[in-house]
Amino acid sequence: MAKRPRVTRPGAAKIADVARLAGVSVATVSRTLARPEVVIEETRTRVLAAVRETGYTPNISARNLRVRKTMVVLVAVPDIANTFFAEVLEGIDDTLSAAGYGLIIANLAGSPEKEARYVDLVCAGQVDGVLLLCGHVMRSPNRDLRDARVPLVAACEYISGESFPQVTIDNIGTASEAVRHLVELGHRSIAYLSGPKSNILEQQRFAGYRQALQGTGIAVDEGLILRGDFTFRTGVDAGRALLGLKPAARPTALFAANDEMAIGLIKTVHAAGLQVPKDLSVVGFDGIAYSNYCEPTLTTVVQPRRDLGATAAAELIALMTTGRAPIRKGTQLPAKLILRDSTCRPPA
Amino acid sequence: MAKRPRVTRPGAAKIADVARLAGVSVATVSRTLARPEVVIEETRTRVLAAVRETGYTPNISARNLRVRKTMVVLVAVPDIANTFFAEVLEGIDDTLSAAGYGLIIANLAGSPEKEARYVDLVCAGQVDGVLLLCGHVMRSPNRDLRDARVPLVAACEYISGESFPQVTIDNIGTASEAVRHLVELGHRSIAYLSGPKSNILEQQRFAGYRQALQGTGIAVDEGLILRGDFTFRTGVDAGRALLGLKPAARPTALFAANDEMAIGLIKTVHAAGLQVPKDLSVVGFDGIAYSNYCEPTLTTVVQPRRDLGATAAAELIALMTTGRAPIRKGTQLPAKLILRDSTCRPPA
DNA sequence: ATGCCGGATGTAATCGATTACATTTTCATC
DNA sequence: GATGAAAATGTAATCGATTACATCCGGCAT
The missing domain is CATH 3.40.50.2300 (Response regulator)
Known part of the structure; x- marks a missing residue:
């Protein structure tokens, strides 16, 4: 049987490859991508050409490791099959994904085991922030979401006695x-x-x-x-x-x-x-x-619903980027009584 | 003004800290956590004690970087507010999160920009696999999901002419x-x-x-x-x-x-x-x-619905772990006609 | 000519884990 | 007690990016 040849991973163009092809250092490549204005025109075009040619995309794990960010937020939902939350999620998703964040949806579904798993995930630093739609601060047997030093925002269901931003209605x-x-x-x-x-x-x-x-x-x-x-x-x-x-x-x-x-x-x-x-x-x-x-x-x-989600997401983004600074602790959005066909004057 | 003291990041206990405290090498700590059976009883208890004391949890970015995995899968949904998909998602979530995978929900919502963003995410190696509920292979202006060498599984909506596993009904x-x-x-x-x-x-x-x-x-x-x-x-x-x-x-x-x-x-x-x-x-x-x-x-x-999701998730897990090997290319689950009150004999 | 300044780029340390390989320890056997 | 295999542990390379700091270079004032 022929010896299996060392397979050269196909997809993986790394920053060093781009650098070599463009005839510059890795630092220059990284800078070209992150802050194009600090690199002169000519190098920049050379680097960008090399990027295109190699099909390079940065390895996110490596970047995250270096900059200590994940660009992912977790949102805890009591029950994803509930249409109310589904629409709140849409608002969250719009705002967050436009800002470049990924979304992990934690469908609690009344299961403490699941909840604990997600708490561990957050404590392990897997996410940059958490959005709580579940009316309580998530816990696991040994710890609590507050132990993970991660920005929190609650929405829809008010959580009393907490100091993080909350977005609800009256x-x-x-x-x-x-x-x-x-x-x-x-x-x-x-x-x-x-x-x-x-x-x-x-x-x-x-x-x-x-x-x-x-x-x-x-x-x-x-x-x-x-x-x-x-x-x-x-x-x-x-x-x-x-x-x-x-x-x-x-x-x-x-x-x-x-x-x-x-x-x-x-x-x-x-x-x-x-x-x-x-x-x-x-x-x-x-x-x-x-x-x-x-x-x-x-x-x-x-x-x-959408707006509740979008607003909460925006507050979380603010918290995550500015480090601190809750804009307002309690935001209330307007809800409206809509008159339809299920009400009328009582029978005489 | 007082010089700002170098803040010692509080949450971060790293593997080296554990190793020092337990009086062993980092390799031993890593092994204790990954394959406890290869380390003798006595060291193991010492290491585990140190883990508990320091509150250590592995940094996932670092691990992912090293082992080239992310433990995250992306699921593409046409519209998250549609209750049909919400319940399929529940099945997916059950199976995947039990196997330790995180879930990124790509809510396509008919937006090509969003779709493109997610394609880039996948191509950048951010996820280990993709579940398509959207009836087509996701594309961006420059590329296609197949360019990312990542396992794919489709469910609910059959995608014709493709060779990856599909889970649907008849x-x-x-x-x-x-x-x-x-x-x-x-x-x-x-x-x-x-x-x-x-x-x-x-x-x-x-x-x-x-x-x-x-x-x-x-x-x-x-x-x-x-x-x-x-x-x-x-x-x-x-x-x-x-x-x-x-x-x-x-x-x-x-x-x-x-x-x-x-x-x-x-x-x-x-x-x-x-x-x-x-x-x-x-x-x-x-x-x-x-x-x-x-x-x-x-x-x-x-x-x-749940079962469609769960089965598709299971096939994806198989694909991701065994590397190759689509179990069956087309799985069909039974759907059932349920007789309720909206049908009867025609008027005579 | 000299020195200095600042802009462009390069060098190498760093993030925190995993793991191949090297080394040490243990212990059964002769 | 010597020997060698197997078991346990340690050392250090590695994953792929970011970025502090070092270096180089051209131009301008003296």
């Missing part, structure tokens, strides 16, 4: 506005469909609900508070619970802590013959794409 | 099965709502539609072919077009090339007073989560 205010809309339509009996109690968004949206009622003197009725966990399925369950109430005790309107649950609930009560909005007005929260497809289309608080 | 067969279901219910006038003509999935699903009709002697009626581009909006438009037909010419059933369009169409015809499925049976394709939430729930071909 959940309390807009939730309150949504409920006020129902009150103004004339509703006096307004149910609330909650998220998981421990979730910060749930707490804020519920606070908005209470606040709106307070202003009008309507008491918060514990019997009108339905429990869910932000998923479609619990919306369906809540719909059944609502149908179980004696007709006299039934609310004429409902505010759901997010769209998915609202849609699940509507589907259920429809199947039982109750009409939305004629018999029951429903308001959601988030403004997911589907809220505009479902039947009836959903009155909801539309979050600026 | 689009023709299942589309045909879906239409056959309508025929078996007794429909004789079955419309087709298409995707963009140039798309391979569209071509295959349309082929399935024709094939099913051929078997039964029903002719393909050009007047019953509605054009769309896979988006909800064009589904709505197609619904209007359908309503514009004279009642006598209206089909009793429709097969849509994907779920989003089917749902848009149903919404439109409902608004006009047509009942689905009583007046019109509808079958979709993909089985997105929403197909089970909408009203009526959609009879559709459910693709094994």
